[in-house]
Amino acid sequence: MNFTYIILIPLIPLAVFLLLGIFNQKIKPAISGYIGVGGLTTSAILSFYTAYQYFFVHGKVDGVYQTLVQKTTWMNFTDTLAIDMGVLVDPISIMMLIVVSIVSLMVHIYSRGYMKGDEGYTRFFAFLGLFSFSMFGLVLATNLFQIYIFWELVGVSSYLLIGYYYTKNSAVAAAKKAFIVTRFADLGFLIGILIVGYYTGTFDFETLNNPEGSAILNWAATSFMGLSVLTWALILIFIGGAGKSAMFPLHIWLPDAMEGPTPVSALIHAATMVVAGVYLVARLFPMYYFIEDGFALNIVAYVGAFSSLFAAIIAITQTDIKRVLAFSTMSQLGYMMLALGVSGYDGHNGVGYMASMFHLFTHAMFKALLFLGAGSVIHAVHSNYLKDMGGLRKYMPITNITFLIAALAISGVFPLSGFWSKDEILVAAFEHNKLIYGVGIFVAGLTAFYMFRLYFGIFWGKNTKYEHAPHESPISMTFPLVVLALISVFSGFIPFSELVTADRSGFEAHLNIPLAIVATIVGFVGIILAYVFYKKENDLSTKYAKSFGLFYKWASHKFYFDEIYMFVTKKILFNNVAAPIAKFDKKIVDGTMEGIGNKTVVISKKIKGMQSGKVQDYAFAFIAGVVIVALVFIYLWTN
C-alpha cells in the first residue's frame, strides 16, 4: 500500500512554521493562531487516517505487523554506506504519530487562549510548528542519522521555546542549560551512531533490528574492554536518550525548563520530546535485547528505576507546581525506561515493551492534561507556587474536575488509563526482577501521594484570599482539558497488546489480579496520606517533614545536583582546565601572531622615511641602476 502522503504530516507544520516565521509581523495574531491550529488539525487527521489504514486495512501479514519504508538516498559515504531520508511506518511510529498530533493539536488550541495578548504570539505559533515538524520527523525516521538530525531539531525548538520570554534572565539561563546538557548527552549518541555505522556498515533500522541480521548475530565479533563494541555503542546511544528523557544524572535541565510558557511544558517537556529517549530505546529494542544478552538493556532498566525513585522523592518536596509536575514526568519516564529494561522479546515475554509504549501513550495524555490544568490555574492566580493557591475548586470547576481525573489516572486508579499501563509495567517488572518491582511499587505510592498533595494544595486546602477573584479559563483552554480528560479516562481500553509489541505479532494480555490489587492499595494509601495531610490546612505535613530532618532538606534542594554540577563545571573545569587553556591561547598563540604584526608596523614606521613619494626620485634611481648595470656589462664585455 502507498504511504507517500505520510510525508505531509511533518511537512504541513514546517509550512506553518515558515509562513508564520517569515511573515511574522505582517500576520494578525488571531489569524496566526488559526493557521497553526489548522495546520495541526490536518496533520492530526492524516495521522489518524494512517493509523486506521495501517492497523485495520493493511493489517498483519503472516501474523506480523510489517515495517513499511519509503526512502531516497540522501548522502553516499561509500558504495555500501549511505544515509537515506524517508518515512518508516511500524506500530510504534504510528503510535507516536497519534500521541504527537493529539497533544500538539490540543496545545495549539490551548495556546490560543493562554498566550492571548502576548507580544510574540505569532512567533510562539511559529516555534510550535517547528517543533511539531521536528517531532514528526523524528518519529518517522528510517535510520539513525535521520533520527539524529531531527533529534537535534527538537532540541533547538525546545531551546527556542524555553527561552521564549527572552527578556527574563532565568528563562535564558534555563534554555541554555537545557540545550547544553542535552547536547552533551547527544555527543554520546553521535559516537554511538558512528560506532554502529563503522561495525555494521548500515544505519537503517530495518537492517539493524532484524533478529536474524548480521548486526545482531555477529555482535561478538569485536570487543572492547570486555564488552562487545556494539554494546558500547548501545550504551552511548542510551546516554543520548537519557539526556533527552531527563534520566539521572542528566536530569538537571528538565525542572529549569519549566521557565517556558506552560503549553510548551505540556507539549515538549511532558508529552512528546522527553519521551524521545524512550522511543529511541524502543526503536532499537531488538538490538538492545539480543546483543550481549541484553547487557545494555539492564543498564536501561536500572537507570530508569533509579531515576523514577529519585525524581518521585524530590517531587514530594517541591513547592512550585510546575516543578512537581516536571519531576513527576521524570519519574514516569523512568518507569517507561525500566519497563523497556525488563522486557523480553517474543510473545508474552514482551509485555514490558508493550507496557512501556502503553504507558508512554497514556502518560502523554494525562501529563499533558496535568500541565494544561496547571497552566489554567497559573493563568488564574498568576503564580506558580502552592502557597498562593488553595480552595480553587469553587472558582474553576472544569479545571478542578479534569485535573482530578488526570491525578487519578497517574496514580493508577481503576479504571482510568494509568491503571492499565502501570499495571502492565509492574507485571513485567515482577516477572523479571523483584528489586525493580519493589522500586516500581514504591514509586507508584509516592506518585499517588505527591499528585494528591498537589491536587489538594491547589483546589482544597486553605482558603486563600485572592485580590482578584480567580475565574474559569476561556473555552479555548477548557476544551483541550476536556478532550484530554476523556482520552485519559478511556485510552486504557485500547488493546495495546494486540497492536504494539516487540515482535509485532501481538499477544493476549490479561490482568494480573493480585498485582493489580497490590498496586491499587499502594495508590490508595498514597492518596489517603495526601488527604490527611493536605485536605485541610494543618501542620501535620511540616511536622512529618521535620521528622525526616536532613533527608527532607536534601530532597527539597533536589539532592544538591545543580550545585554539584556547578561545582564540577565552574570550580573544577572552568578554573583548572578552561581558564589555563584560555590563558595559553590568549597569551602565547594570540601573542605570537600579534607580536609579529606589531613588529612589522614598528619596522615599517622606521623605514618609511626612505620613501620620498616623488615618482621622479624612483625613476631616477631606476635609470641610474640601469645605467650602472649597462656600464658593468659593457666593461665585462670589452675585456
Place this chain on the structure above:
Amino acid sequence: MIAGISIYEILTVTSILFFTGVYGFLTRKNLISILMSIELILNASVINFVVINKYLYPDILQGVIFSVFIIAVAAAETALAVAIIINLYRQISSVEVKDTEIMKY
C-alpha cells in the same frame, strides 16, 4: 631601405629622442609634462621597431604592426593618466609632482 640614410643615423635620432624623454621625465615638475616625456620615450621605441624591421627583414611586417599596437596602448595609457591627473587636480588643486607626496601613506 631608405636611400642616402644609413641605419646608424636613424638610430642616433631615436636615441636622442629617447634620452630627451628620460631627461624630461626626471626633471619636469609638472605631471602633464612628465606624461609628454613618456610619449617621447614610447615614440622613440616605435621608430626603432619600424626601422629595424625595415633594415633587417624588409619583406615581413611584424615590427610595423607591433608599432601600431604600441601606439594604441599608448593612447589608452594616456587617457588613463590624464583621468588620474584630473582627479588629482580636483583633490589638491595642483598638478605639481611635489604636491602628490601626500599619497605616500
